[in-house]
Amino acid sequence: MKSVGIKGLHHVTLVTGNYQVNSTFYVELMGLRRVKLSVNQDDVYHRHAFYANPTSTVGSTITFFEWPHLARGHPGLGVPHHIAYRVRSAESLSSWYWWLKSRSVPVAGPFERFYGFSIYVCDPDGAIVEIVTPKDGLNLDYVKELLNRGIEVKHIDDEMKLIAFDHATIIGQDAELVCRFYEKFVGVSTWEKVIDEGGRTYLVALDDERNAYLHYLIPNEADYGLVGRGAIHHVAFAVDDELDQRSIMRRLNSVNLSNSGIVDRFWFRSLYFRDPDGNLLEVATVGPGYAVDEPWDQLGNKLVLPPWIESMRPEIEEALAKLDSDNPFRWPPDFPVLPEDPEVYPPSQTRSNTLNT
Numbered sequence: 001m002k003s004v005g006i007k008g009l010h011h012v013t014l015v016t017g018n019y020q021v022n023s024t025f026y027v028e029l030m031g032l033r034r035v036k037l038s039v040n041q042d043d044v045y046h047r048h049a050f051y052a053n054p055t056s057t058v059g060s061t062i063t064f065f066e067w068p069h070l071a072r073g074h075p076g077l078g079v080p081h082h083i084a085y086r087v088r089s090a091e092s093l094s095s096w097y098w099w100l101k102s103r104s105v106p107v108a109g110p111f112e113r114f115y116g117f118s119i120y121v122c123d124p125d126g127a128i129v130e131i132v133t134p135k136d137g138l139n140l141d142y143v144k145e146l147l148n149r150g151i152e153v154k155h156i157d158d159e160m161k162l163i164a165f166d167h168a169t170i171i172g173q174d175a176e177l178v179c180r181f182y183e184k185f186v187g188v189s190t191w192e193k194v195i196d197e198g199g200r201t202y203l204v205a206l207d208d209e210r211n212a213y214l215h216y217l218i219p220n221e222a223d224y225g226l227v228g229r230g231a232i233h234h235v236a237f238a239v240d241d242e243l244d245q246r247s248i249m250r251r252l253n254s255v256n257l258s259n260s261g262i263v264d265r266f267w268f269r270s271l272y273f274r275d276p277d278g279n280l281l282e283v284a285t286v287g288p289g290y291a292v293d294e295p296w297d298q299l300g301n302k303l304v305l306p307p308w309i310e311s312m313r314p315e316i317e318e319a320l321a322k323l324d325s326d327n328p329f330r331w332p333p334d335f336p337v338l339p340e341d342p343e344v345y346p347p348s349q350t351r352s353n354t355l356n357t
């Protein structure tokens, strides 16, 4: 059977209650570019918006289904915990801290993690987005001092830009079962087990260059999560082509594990299945890419539909207009409060967003 080449993360999909609020946050405050505006192909009367670093969309694309009618979700078994973007340096981290603070976005940190220094941001729906920079021989005292200096950041410059995902964090119950599942079915066989400074157990998946891209947090106890506003709906891994997807599908089918079969999403092809804890996973092809149906410099400017639903455009546009007129959410959002340490699961009851000096 062909070996599978997972190339790290492809995209991560969450749920938002309001496309306009979500777009303002991720484009204007997080500095990403909207690279596609479409509809959920399995629920065509609701939007699906894609944001990414425009120079490296695979591995940096965060996407959102707009479902205003859903209650606020929360992470747990079956609902991944958070997503992390990498930045260049501790100076970039400091710029992000003050940029977001000055715009009333909740920020927690800095924290020293086994993989770098991090701050955490809460988006308007309550999703936790981590911003992390490699340690580069620095210590936490230096990073805290840097962040304590207080700077005025007028815009997001190239030095600050979110480069790509550093990792997605999923909650799992059984470390050995997670490793066996990924090794047998997804072809991910290089894992490191880490006990961090807080005593938490993580499983870390490494790619061929030994770069981490996926964390499984294995808490002592875990409850089921809820898919809703602010929750992660699914995590997608990148593969070169359909041959890799077919290999995974054959492995899943050999033991009757439920999967979607290969689905044409027009900008990539997808295969969906669940891990042992019920988390929805996707394996997506790198190509053909977002520029297949609109010029690169105009990506995400208008609603695009895959050809097989283009004939439904009038009904879709009417439904979206109705959704907008009924939508209760507005900018500026009432940002939810971040847990004191957002990496803690189950979350601590103590709440604070101050610099932890």
Ligand SMILES: [Fe+2]
Pocket (backbone or CB within 6 Å): 082, 084, 130, 167, 169, 343
């Ligand atoms: Fe993290």
Ligand SMILES: [Fe+2]
Pocket (backbone or CB within 6 Å): 011, 013, 234, 236, 282
């Ligand atoms: Fe997806």
